[in-house]
Amino acid sequence: MARTFSLRHRYTGDGIDFADRLNEQQLAVATEPGGPMLVIAGAGTGKTRALIYRLAWLLDHGTAPFAILLVTFTNRAAREMLHRVELLVRQDARQVWGGTFHHVANRVLRKYGARLGIPADFTILDRQDAADLMASCASELPIPGRGRRFPNKTLLLSMASFAANTLRPLSDVVPARYPVFADAVESITEILEIYTRRKRQRHLLDYDDLLTDWMHLLEQCEDVRSRLAEQFVHVLVDEYQDTNAIQGRIVDLLASQHRNICVVGDDSQSIYSFRGAHFANIMGFRDRYPDVRQYRLEINYRSTPQILALANASIEHNSRRLPKQLHAVRTSGMKVAVVPCADHFVQSRFVAEYILQLLDEGRSLLDIAVLYRSHWHCMEIQMELQRRNIPFQVRGGLRFFEQAHMKDVLSFLRLCHNPRDELAWQRALCLFPRIGTALSRTIWSHVAAALDPADAVRRLQSCPGLPQKATRSCAMFSSLVEDLARIGAPAEMMDKVLDCFYDDYLVSHYENAALRRQDLRALAEFAGQYRTVEAFLSDVALTGDFDGETCVAGPDEQEYATLSTIHQAKGLEWAVVLIPWLADGRFPTDLAINTPEDLEEERRVFHVAVTRAKDELYLAVPQVWSNRGGHRLLMKPSRFLTELTEADMLETMYLDDDLPHLTAGQLS
DNA sequence: AGAGTGGGCCTTTTT
DNA sequence: GGCCCACTCT
DSSP: OOOOOTTTTTOOOOSSHHHHSSSSHHHHHHHOOSSHHHHHTTTTTHHHHHHHHHHHHHHHHTTOGGGEEESSSHHHHHHHHHHHHHHHSSSSSSSSSEEHHHHHHHHHHHHHGGTOOTTTOOOOHHHHHHHHHHHHHHHSSSSTTTTTOOOOOOHHHHHHHHHHTTTTTTTHHHHHHOOOGGGGGHHHHHHHHHHHHHHHHHTTEOHHHHHHHHHHHHHHHHHHHHHHHOOOSEEEEEGGGGBBHHHHHHHHHHTTTTTTTEEEEOGGGGOOHHHHHHHOOHHHHHOOTTTTEEEEEEEEESSSSSHHHHHHHHHTTTTOOOOOOOOOOOOOOOOOEEEEEEEEEHHHHHHHHHHHHHHHTTTGGGGEEEESGGGGGHHHHHHHHHTTOOEEEEEEOOOOSSEEEEEEEEHHHHHHTTOHHHHHHHHHHHTTTTTTHHHHHHHHHHHHTTTSSHHHHHHHTTTTTOGGHHHHHHHHHHHHHHHHHHOOHHHHHHHHHHHIHHHHHHHHHOOTHHHHHHHHHHHHHHTOOOOSSHHHHHHHHHHOOOOGGGGGSSSSSSSSEEEEETTTGGHHHHHHHEOOOOOBBBBBBBGGOHHHHHHHHEEEEHHHHHHHHEEEEEEEEEEEEEOOTTEEEEBOOOHHTTOOOOOGGGEEOOOOOSOOOOOHHHHH
């Protein structure tokens, strides 16, 4: 049981009446002067509010903004929180260090990385780039034993990433997590060594390097550590349950001087173990900080009692968790509905038609979300919504900056900023006619030693062995790169690439050239905020998507329903939530039911999904699945539903004749 | 030889 | 829709 809460710090200064705007526990969190703090905050209990008021309180009580570090799960969360803080304290909060671990790492390493031999002009690899580089490293090794199973590039990257994030050696991670490849661990290690070397040579850092190098910097450079630990008088970490070993270590090092560390999280919402996250950090916090003050936020302001009853009852089935109950403030609501659907086509039609019905009842599309376990679960639903002209926005899946046309154009900026960036050179070169992978590799080998773009172009022009057919392309490429290097401002460079040839390339290579051009012009517009290519590229690599005030990728409509993976819906809420695919094998996915740990995480994902809903919750259960070959397979309802024994917790909603069965003939 | 294209296969979650 | 491989065309 948590300690009793006194109002020792009740603050009623002329600015903000903290006691009036927060409940007892939130107030205690906001006004604790310092020291280690652990805040266990269930879904919808106003933890963001507590954090915002804590920030406001700190600033109000004389803490300098640059002495505060606020680590959040997304950059957008940090931006929004600091914006709300500014409205409260009416002072500039922009100097607060806020953002994701990776974002702050980028900032720190640009400044101090040289101490570890990291060049200040490094380029950040996103997942695809890292995978491509990994593939090229793997191809340098002879193919190990014919017919033997060997991990592909994505899997290799996952292994490396998991090892890095959990601070465990590969020789330990592979047998434990990928037993199929246990006997290949030597080849795997060798490939990863090549990969690491290649990144160093090319001035490239992947996501894991940002964290690893940051930690090494703090561990190995005493002066840098004491400087940063001195600077950050207060360290606040949101979503602490989703931090991993390396992030936990970084936080501890940063807080080592002042020990004013406030971590906020909910073990029941820990859903990133595949990224090495483990709520061991939360569980072990008390051991690392014996003098910790612990707080518990359990009063839920978001959802109806019916929704919370379901959320509580479901998570009870997990054995490893901190005991906690969500208590409803709201007093009434509708029952949670289970909707059996003949198959997933009917399920899609139910979702679409029900959204129309909600609109008739006066709901706004902005109040409605469809949340699912895996991206591909929303394919049919998207088609169905499109057919009925229901505007929607999809979160997740292929992200804005990850689309091919984005990466094509960005590769030109990348090779100008960092001429050692092999991936960028190859991607850019291959866009020109008569230049493919083989020729681009030849060219790269002549350009690799260049120190700057102009030097690279000189080398390219004197490159021996260029086929006659490719000379025109090479000349075009050279003059474009020369021009770009001269321009230097990211937005104008993008325009130049588009004008010079990429607009034409789009038309001849894509059906939807106009749409893609629109995207690119929007990206150029966005680039206008940045003075340097470096700052622009870093943000692109670390953001993955436009969001918030820069939402240009979304639909033109003012109102739209939201389709999102549950992971991407974390921290958000909607009045009405529909969750499709509640069938065993889909949710929980059959990839995550082999160990009790996996299944418990899967149940936490369900918990997150359910607790996004404020008023109404619908769980669709397809009973038959028609696979590609037209075979119809029976599906069992999700165990997350059948395990709920309380009889009247759920209400079955039967679809009537407005949704006639589709016959197999109509499926194709 | 190497560039470009078409078909078959699979689909967890992400900074 | 993405990825990989094999095939064809130059």
